[in-house]
Amino acid sequence: MDKKKEYLDKVEAQLKEWKNMIDRLEARTSMVSSERKSDLMKEIEELRRKKVVVKEKWEDMQKTGGEVLDTLKEGVEKAAAELKQALDKVISRFK
Secondary structure, eight states: OOHHHHHHHHHHHHHHHHHHHHHHHHHHGGGSOHHHHHHHHHHHHHHHHHHHHHHHHHHHHHTOOTHHHHHHHHHHHHHHHHHHHHHHHHHHHTO
């Protein structure tokens, strides 16, 4: 398997994991007060938007190759890091 395919597969698996984590967080909002739930739902929507950004960059990466690939990889990794940081923040609010 070439490096591009390996990387794309890794990002795809991570996207699926993040989707599941976000869905579980949303389900957990039923256990909090309505005021807190409203704030958490806003944050969860922001997580979904960040996940869409990663997915769009991942899709762009699937269509390209060569030197552009490295630039797109950097974009995917930056967007993924931002999503991970936001996800960790929301998760910590449930503790």
